[in-house]
Amino acid sequence: MNIIKKQKNLLIGIGIFAMVASILLLVFGILLLVRGIVNTTIAKLIIGPIMILISAPLFVFGFKAIFVASALKAVDGSLKQDNLAKVGTINMKKCDKCGTEILDGETVCSNCGKSFEE
Ligand SMILES: [Zn+2]
Known part of the structure; x- marks a missing residue:
């Protein structure tokens, strides 16, 4: 399941x-x-x-x-299943470089330093 x-x-x-x-x-x-x-x-x-x-x-x-x-x-x-962290509230995103979870409002990956700003 x-x-x-x-x-x-x-x-x-x-x-x-x-x-x-x-x-x-x-x-x-x-x-x-x-x-x-x-x-x-x-x-x-x-x-x-x-x-x-x-x-x-x-x-x-x-x-x-x-x-x-x-x-x-x-x-x-x-x-994707692993993108859904919390029910109905936040869809947890992940760094596409290293896979570390990105918190709401974060602009830089806390692990590898990749920038998420568009
Ligand atoms: Zn990263």
Whole structure:
């Protein structure tokens, strides 16, 4: 299994987990508010809304993770595997002379001194 597929599966796993967790949070939050599983009114009125509030960004996070993972599929064929260092954020470039990884903003290779300025 190559790196991209590994990252993709991991991201999809995280995404699905986050989405399921957010739905559970939402359901329990609503149940807590409506049905009052906990007898204490304060707990009911605070924990319920907090659970519902947390579920929204968690759902977005899960959706985003799955979205990035699905985008990786398109990248798979077009980019060299070793050029993709971080998922969805930075495409790590390499010095075409010696193969050392080039950091963002670097204009000269830290290993061989080759200039990358165009
Ligand atoms: Zn170099």
